[in-house]
Amino acid sequence: MIKKIASPKIVIVPCSGIGKTYGAVSREAAYIITEDLRPEAAQLVALSMLVLGDESTRAVVATNAAITIDGCKLACASKMVKESGGRVAMEVDVLDVYRRNKQFKPQGIGELNEGGLQLAKALADEVAATIDTLAIKKHGGQDA
Amino acid sequence: MPDLPKKKVGIVSCSGEELAEGTVTRLAALRVLEQLRPGDTVTICLPLFLAGGEGDRAFARFYPTIAVDGCELRCAARATEMYSSKPAASIMVRDVVMENGLAQPEGRRRLNAVGLQAVEATARQMAATVDVLLGKHWDRKSGSFVEPGTVLPASGDGKETEKDATCSCGSEIPIQKVTINGQIVNLVALPLIFQQFHEGGKPPTPDTIREIMDTVKIYNPIPPDENEAYATVLSHEYEIYCEKEEAAT
Numbered sequence: 109m110i111k112k113i114a115s116p117k118i119v120i121v122p123c124s125g126i127g128k129t130y131g132a133v134s135r136e137a138a139y140i141i142t143e144d145l146r147p148e149a150a151q152l153v154a155l156s157m158l159v160l161g162d163e164s165t166r167a168v169v170a171t172n173a174a175i176t177i178d179g180c181k182l183a184c185a186s187k188m189v190k191e192s193g194g195r196v197a198m199e200v201d202v203l204d205v206y207r208r209n210k211q212f213k214p215q216g217i218g219e220l221n222e223g224g225l226q227l228a229k230a231l232a233d234e235v236a237a238t239i240d241t242l243a244i245k246k247h248g249g250q251d252a
Numbered sequence: 253m254p255d256l257p258k259k260k261v262g263i264v265s266c267s268g269e270e271l272a273e274g275t276v277t278r279l280a281a282l283r284v285l286e287q288l289r290p291g292d293t294v295t296i297c298l299p300l301f302l303a304g305g306e307g308d309r310a311f312a313r314f315y316p317t318i319a320v321d322g323c324e325l326r327c328a329a330r331a332t333e334m335y336s337s338k339p340a341a342s343i344m345v346r347d348v349v350m351e352n353g354l355a356q357p358e359g360r361r362r363l364n365a366v367g368l369q370a371v372e373a374t375a376r377q378m379a380a381t382v383d384v385l386l387g388k389h390w391d392r393k394s395g396s397f398v399e400p401g402t403v404l405p406a407s408g409d410g411k412e413t414e415k416d417a418t419c420s421c422g423s424e425i426p427i428q429k430v431t432i433n434g435q436i437v438n439l440v441a442l443p444l445i446f447q448q449f450h451e452g453g454k455p456p457t458p459d460t461i462r463e464i465m466d467t468v469k470i471y472n473p474i475p476p477d478e479n480e481a482y483a484t485v486l487s488h489e490y491e492i493y494c495e496k497e498e499a500a501t
């Protein structure tokens with residue numbers, strides 16, 4: 109169940125894709141970001157809550173910058189955040205990350221293979237770098 | 253009415269990323285789709301009801317659908333009803349956990365042993381529900397059963413054959429764009445309707461077009477004052493379809 113964020117964070121919204129390995133990569137990457145790399149700065153938001161139109165989830169998305177991670181070109185996560193009144197600070201397409209990291213070939217949906225886990229980590233590293241950039245801007249650093 | 257594609261059961265899981273029970277729904281759905289009932293089940297990503305097209309939103313009307321949710325919010329069941337049609341059955345992991353005397357699943361990222369037991373119990377219940385739904389008559393016009401009220405069993409068993417999950421990046425319900433009075437309209441299931449009529453040996457006569465119209469209306473709203481325009485366009489499109497099919501044989 110989503111909790112109100114005490115201080116502004118970046119919300120991470122993976123796509124919930126269930127039929128392809130890239131959906132599993134998006135989910136795994138979201139966990140790496142919010143649990144391992146930037147737990148203080150990032151919060152996971154369940155896409156199903158946005159689909160349902162849950163008010164508290166919509167409020168969280170509407171008041172915090174979002175990073176969406178999509179497993180296919182239909183870009184459900186990105187579309188849902190925008191339709192919920194959110195601001196997408198970064199849209200990540202897993203396939204694009206794979207094109208930059210072809211040594212990590214993902215397989216499996218319920219359980220990712222080693223390549224899938226490594227691809228998720230590479231994606232999470234990219235997102236973490238963006239989170240850091242957004243934090244610098246927010247605190248009056250090198251604003252663009 | 254033509255018998256449109258083989259009856260399958262739709263699976264919609266909440267896949268809630270925030271809770272271990274959400275992970276249970278996702279893995280249980282995959283177990284049913286890939287191992288317990290491959291060939292009898294299809295799935296769709298929940299957000300496609302909003303982010304997708306008309307074909308996606310027709311999913312739960314086209315297929316009797318089982319919504320599987322992790323918690324009491326029942327996002328999958330409620331969103332499916334809001335945007336597509338009422339699910340034929342609804343299963344919640346927390347109920348399954350309680351009914352099976354399991355402890356609380358933990359580990360949304362990597363389920364603990366109890367979580368994996370919950371996956372198995374939920375998948376078995378889903379598979380049993382699939383069997384029940386396949387044995388009933390589904391009315392695609394109303395998106396409901398003709399004889400409702402069957403009590404769904406709480407456990408099941410089945411042959412296990414591994415198969416890839418059906419792609420969920422879309423409902424797999426085909427649509428066809430046609431132009432009616434200058435407006436482009438997406439008609440859900442039209443390619444399948446044409447296919448079934450052609451395979452049934454029905455030539456593009458006025459009688460056939462009337463039947464096609466009746467079938468198209470099951471899946472698509474047609475304003476009464478545009479009946480004639482639709483009939484004209486469908487007649488033309490069906491003639492083209494038949495010519496193409498006959499040229500290919």
